[in-house]
Amino acid sequence: MIEVQNLCKSFGEVKAVDKVSFTAEDGKITGLLGPNGAGKSTTLRMLYTVFKPDSGTATVDGFDIQRDALKVKSSIGVLTHGAGIYERLSARENIRYYGQLHGLSGKSLDVRIDELAELLDMQDFIERRTKGFSQGQKTKVALARALIHSPKNVLLDEPTNGLDIMATRGLREVISRLKDAGHCVVFSSHIMQEVAALCDEIVIIAKGAIASKGSPEFLLQSTGKESLEDAFVKAVGSEEGLI
C-alpha cells in the first residue's frame, strides 16, 4: 500500500508537483492520469526514491520514502519511463541481474525467471541478446525485471508508450493479473481509455496538482458528466495533451 501526503517538488521556479496526496491500496489499480508535463512522472520518481520531495511525505508499506529508502526500494518494482535494457546481455541475463541485485540467486531465481517468461509470453526470446528487440519485447524484459522479486507494490510510468495494440492488450492483462494477485499497482498514463478500462481508482493531475480523484463512478457523479472522457476534460480544464 502506498500513501502519499502533500508531496511538493519544484525545479527552480517551476512547481512540478504541488501538494499531491492519494492512497493506492493493495489489490487495486490506481491510475495517475494527466496531460504530458502534468507532474505524473515526477510524482512517481519521488515514490521510487530517485527524487527527494521538497516537502510532504509518502510511505510504501509503512516505510518512509526518505528515511527508509532502501526498504522502499526492496518492496517496489518499477518500470521507468522509456526503460532501457542492456543490449549485450540476453533477456534472461537482464532479468537475472536485477534479481541478483534484489538478493535472489541460484535455482529459485531461474525458476522465477521462467515463471515470468511464461506470464509475459517471452519464452521465444528469453535466451536471446536483446539487441534488435522490438519495443514490445524490450518492455516485457523491463517489466519482468521489475517483477523479479515479486514486489508487493508495482509502479509503472507510461508503460504502454511505444507499444502496438497487441502488446498493449498483453500488458493490460498482466496488470489485471497483478491486481488479482493482491498487488498494489500504480501506473501513469495520458491515455483516457486505458485508465478508464483498467483503474479502480483514478487520480487526475493537472499542472502539478490533483484536479480530482476517486473511482470512475465517483468522477462521473461529481462532475455531472455522462462519459468518463467528458469528466476528465472537465476536471483537467482543457483537452490539451490528452488522447
Add this chain to the structure above:
Amino acid sequence: MMSQTIDKKAGKLHGLWVIFKKEVIDNLRDRRTLTTLGLSIIISPLFIIGIQWFAEEKVKSETDPVTAKAFELPVIGAELAPNLMDWLAQNNITVVEPPSDPEASIRSGDRRVVMVIEESFVERFNSSKPAAVKLIHDSSISGLEKLGLRTVQRALRSYSSQIGSKRLQVRGVDPNVLNVIQINLSDVATPESKNTQILGIFPYLTIMMIMFGGMYLAIDSTAGEREKGSLESLLTLPVERSHILLAKLLATAFFSALTFFLTLTGLALALKYAPVDSIDIAITPQRLIYVFIACSPFVFVGSSMLILVASFTKSYKEAQSYLGFITMLPSMPLIFLAFLSPEPSTSNMWVPSFSQALIMIETLKGEPIAGSLVVLSAFCSIAIAIVLSFIAMKLYQRERILG
C-alpha cells in the same frame, strides 16, 4: 518479503559485486573493448620497436664502412683538389658531376650536400693557409637525412688533421703539441640505460594505454547507461548509489589494469624477440611484475578521472569528446622524459603518472628506485584517486544525474 532477508544476509557489498561482474561481462562482449585489448598487446611494441628498427637499418645502410652504399657527393671544382678527391673515395664517398644550380637541387631535395672547392684553394693550400671548401646543405632537414653531411664533414676533418700533422712533422715539430688535453671518458651507464629513446617513450605509451583501456567502459557504464535509459531503473534497486558508482569504477580499473598488463607483456616479448641489435633492455618476468605492481596505483587515478568526467557528461557523444582529451592528459607531461632525465626524488615522486613513469624507466635501466619513494608514489596516487572517486560519488548523488 523473503527477498529482503536474503539481501541482508548477502552482505553490504553484494550489490557492488553483482554490478562489477555485470559490467565486466557486458564490456567483454563489446567489440571495441576486445579491439583495445588486442591492440594494447601489439601497438606499443610496434611503435617502439618499429621506430628503433627503422633507425637502425637506416644508420647501418648509410654509415657502415663495409656494407653502406657510397654517398654521392657532387663537387664543383673537383679538378682543383685531386688528392682530396682520392681521400673522399677512400672514405666511401663517390664524387659525381655537380648540378647546374646547386642551391636549387638542395632545396628540392635532389641532393643533400654539394661541395664547392673555392678558386683560391690551390694557392692557399700550397702556402699552408686554411683552404676554403664550402658545403651547401639544408639544416631544416631532420634526423637520419643529416647523415650525409656528417659523413662528408668527418672525412674533411680527418683529411685536414692528417695534412696538418704532416706539415708539422716536415717542420720538425711533434704533431702532439696540438693536443693540449686528452679527454678520457669513463661511462658508468648500464647497457640498458643507454637506450634513452626507448626508455623515454615507454612510459608515455604505457600510461596512455592504461587510460585508453578503461575509457569505453567508463563512458558506457555512466553516460551511456543514462542515454539508454537504464540508469533510472538501476537507481530504483536496493543498492546504495555510492556502491553502484564504486562498482563501475572498479570495473573500469579492472580493464585499465588488464590493458596495462597486456601492454607490458607485449613490450617484454617484443624486446626479447625483435630483430633490433641496438636495444639492450630485457623485461624479465620479475621486472614486469614489479613494474605492474608498483605502477598499479595509477590505474585507480586514471579510472577515477574517467568515471568522474563521464558522470557529469550528458550523452555518449559528449563523454567521448571529453574523455578523448582526459585519456591523453596524464601522458602529456611524459613527452619531456624523451629529452630530460630527472632523478627520482620526493619533489617529483608524489606526482601521479610522472612518478610511475620514473619507476618504469629506472626499473628498466636496472637502477631500482628507493622503496620509500615507490611507497610515496603509491600513497599519493591512491590518495588522489580516493579524492576523485569521492567527488564522483557526490556528483552521482545529484538528481541531475538522470539528465
